[in-house]
Amino acid sequence: MERYDVVVVGGGPAGFNAVKTVRELHPGRRVLVVNDREDLQIPCALPYVVSGVLSPEKNRYPLQKVKEMGASLLIDRVVSLNPSDSSLFTSGGKAISYERLILATGWVPRRLQVPGGKLQNIHYIDTATPAVEEFVRKVKEAKKIVLIGGGFISVGFADLISRNMPGKKLTVVEASPRIASGVFSSGTLKEMEETLKKQGVEILKNEKVVGFEGETSVEKVVLSSGELEADLVFVFIGFLPNTKLAVDAGIATERGFIKVDRFLRTSADNILAAGNCIYHTSAVDGDFTPGMVASVSARDGRIAGANVSGPQVEDTGIVPAGVTEVGGKFYGFAGYTEELLQRKEFSFKEVTVTSADAYPMALNANPLTVRLYFLKNGRLVGGEVIGESKIVSSTVDFLSSLIAAGKKAEELLSLVTVAFPPVTPPPLLQPVQEGALLFLKEES
């Protein structure tokens, strides 16, 4: 039996960063990464690849880099774990023992269980390069594309395909009344939808897919209220945590995710877990919060890697955040959304400020809109950011940190932010501080 100090199952963002952190903080440790597939794509950029903006060649996921970090890489599937004697077994017939194990097995796509679901040209997202190359070819050839599910990812595909491959009939079918996973305010969602419609995308909400029809390949998507012609279908109805390995080994789960403590240790001795497969809690109120994004996985990997020799870095909860692009504009959010605040029946106040992403006299200054959600006691718990430049993502990160730190409106007034004409809002109109001021004025 081969023996390693640390074995990481899964080489996605969580596993990759776990390896990097172990190698940097605990350099003497022998590390093995086991991943079941080799030639992968970076998932975040897939909408750009599938719409022809970026070639698959330029979007290769850098799995092999773990070897440059001094770790060993095994392309194989781990099929069982035996926590009682710290060993695991692979489909390729290897038996490996570990001192510490990090499970970073990620996500699997949620499947639609309806009649006709096995017809050709009905696809789920797959990050293997050959599968993505097939998507690129099929999207180019297709005339009637139906995207099932109107979440963040589907919206990204709809936007990029409609802008870069005109002339196709593109329909998004969403079962709920809201697109983009409902993470934006109703006004923002309306703006996004109008843009997509102008780009020729048809959006059907409150519509359930009940089946597919066709000879060998899909020809129709059957809805609860009618039918849609289609020659290509992508199903984007969400991700599930990939926990079979952990569950079969008797490791505790909660809501289907691997349960971890604040140092990302699972219920089994010497086994940590990180990424999309683990249960995340909110930094705002400690409640369950979904964290199925690469940025959270990469951060989890760092925490798990740092903790292989014992508790060092504590997980204090996450603030969900994301950015998407529609019609050349970037839409970002952080923390509690309008919908979630309403669902949790929190008493909150919304303020909206429009500033600029550069000083007004700078070339190419564009509007930057920031919407903030404060609880009645003044605590910032969520926000959204809309603009046309990279500053959207840094503003989302800024909001995220303020939310995690539990900052209140009056505390925001004393922050110092950087100001420089071509790349920041003017200091006289710093949008987060202007929002705090507006909240305090309206509450006084």
Ligand SMILES: Cc1cc2nc3c(=O)[nH]c(=O)nc-3n(C[C@H](O)[C@H](O)[C@H](O)COP(=O)(O)OP(=O)(O)OC[C@H]3O[C@@H](n4cnc5c(N)ncnc54)[C@H](O)[C@@H]3O)c2cc1C
């Ligand atoms: C189209 C698309 C766009 C996205 N856009 C964004 C974005 O813009 N921003 C963002 O933050 N997130 C985005 N995401 C989400 C992001 O890709 C995931 O959250 C992230 O990949 C999860 O990382 P992970 O390491 O937890 O798991 P994964 O990336 O799923 O990695 C797990 C790895 O483990 C392997 N594995 C699983 N089981 C075994 C086993 N038994 N043996 C060996 N190997 C195994 C899997 O094959 C996989 O390679 C996007 C996802 C998609 C699909």
